[in-house]
Amino acid sequence: DTGVSQNPRHKITKRGQNVTFRCDPISEHNRLYWYRQTLGQGPEFLTYFQNEAQLEKSRLLSDRFSAERPKGSFSTLEIQRTEQGDSAMYLCASSLGPFVPDTQYFGPGTRLTVL
Amino acid sequence: AQTVTQSQPEMSVQEAETVTLSCTYDTSESDYYLFWYKQPPSRQMILVIRQEAYKQQNATENRFSVNFQKAAKSFSLKISDSQLGDAAMYFCAYRLSNDMRFGAGTRLTVKP
Numbered sequence: 143d144t145g146v147s148q149n150p151r152h153k154i155t156k157r158g159q160n161v162t163f164r165c166d167p168i169s170e171h172n173r174l175y176w177y178r179q180t181l182g183q184g185p186e187f188l189t190y191f192q193n194e195a196q197l198e199k200s201r202l203l204s205d206r207f208s209a210e211r212p213k214g215s216f217s218t219l220e221i222q223r224t225e226q227g228d229s230a231m232y233l234c235a236s237s238l239g240p241f242v243p244d245t246q247y248f249g250p251g252t253r254l255t256v257l
Numbered sequence: 258a259q260t261v262t263q264s265q266p267e268m269s270v271q272e273a274e275t276v277t278l279s280c281t282y283d284t285s286e287s288d289y290y291l292f293w294y295k296q297p298p299s300r301q302m303i304l305v306i307r308q309e310a311y312k313q314q315n316a317t318e319n320r321f322s323v324n325f326q327k328a329a330k331s332f333s334l335k336i337s338d339s340q341l342g343d344a345a346m347y348f349c350a351y352r353l354s355n356d357m358r359f360g361a362g363t364r365l366t367v368k369p
Contacts, residue, residue: 146301175355184261184348184359185302198355233302246357248294248302 144168146249148234154255155224162220163252167236174217175246176209177233178202185233191217192239224256261351263360270339271368277324278334278363280349286310291325291332292350292357295343302348308332341367 147166155161167174172193177185188207190198193214203209206224211217221228231253235246260283270276282291293305308316308325315323320340324333336343344367349360 173355175357182361184350184362185357187356187358190355200356245304245307247304250301 146234146236146247148232148249148252150252151250152253152255154257156257157224157226159224160220160222161224161254162218163232163234163254165217165219165234165236165249167216167234168247171236171238171247172214173237173239173244173246174211175235175237176217176219177235179231179233179251180229188219221254224254226256229254229256261349261358261360263347263349263363265363266361267364267366269366269368270336270343272339272341274339275335275337276339276365278336278347278349278365280332280334280360282330282332282349282351282358284330284351284353286353290352291323292352293321293323293332293334294348294350294359295345296348296362297342297345305347306334336365339367341369343367 149164174191176188179185187200188203189209191211206222209219231251233251234249237244237246262281289310291308294302295305296302306316306318306321320337322335346362348362351358
């Protein structure tokens with residue numbers, strides 16, 4: 143299967159720890175997106191990459207959050223000094239681009255629980 | 258700011274019947290894109306149907322169709338001949354550029 147993959151699928155951490163998630167997009171897709179989804183809500187946009195360039199960041203992406211996409215392939219999302227409010231599902235999506243509304247294909251998500 | 262509202266937190270439908278899920282949105286733009294995504298329990302989100310705002314014709318994908326009312330800023334999803342596999346959370350989404358805004362979702366239950 144060559145869909146979007148995310149690792150790990152589940153992460154439990156203690157408050158104050160750092161966590162890193164990985165997303166592998168569909169191979170030929172040059173756009174990559176990160177979303178956060180809390181229980182009972184729809185996904186909220188966090189950030190977006192066009193190849194290796196991070197072109198857009200939501201106000202939701204505080205200074206404790208950083209995302210990278212080296213060489214325009216996989217992406218990582220790091221959360222430093224985690225807080226209980228960071229508990230959520232973190233979704234990654236990719237699309238072919240470059241013209242909207244190119245369809246976004248979602249990964250299975252990483253569920254983060256901060257104790 | 259663009260917002261998406263799904264006023265039905267839960268809906269249920271009998272197998273083989275038809276159900277309509279509602280969605281309204283707020284925008285001052287004239288050219289944008291609307292989507293319905295399906296998220297089955299513990300499974301990833303998949304695209305159900307897409308509508309370009311500049312197109313007057315309502316999009317259709319097999320048993321799924323939309324009623325797009327641009328002036329009313331309404332974008333409802335109709336599922337015909339409902340199947341057990343249609344049970345899922347359904348999210349309506351609006352996209353202007355790269356930032357996609359989702360509604361809170363409607364949980365659809367299909368009764369056998």
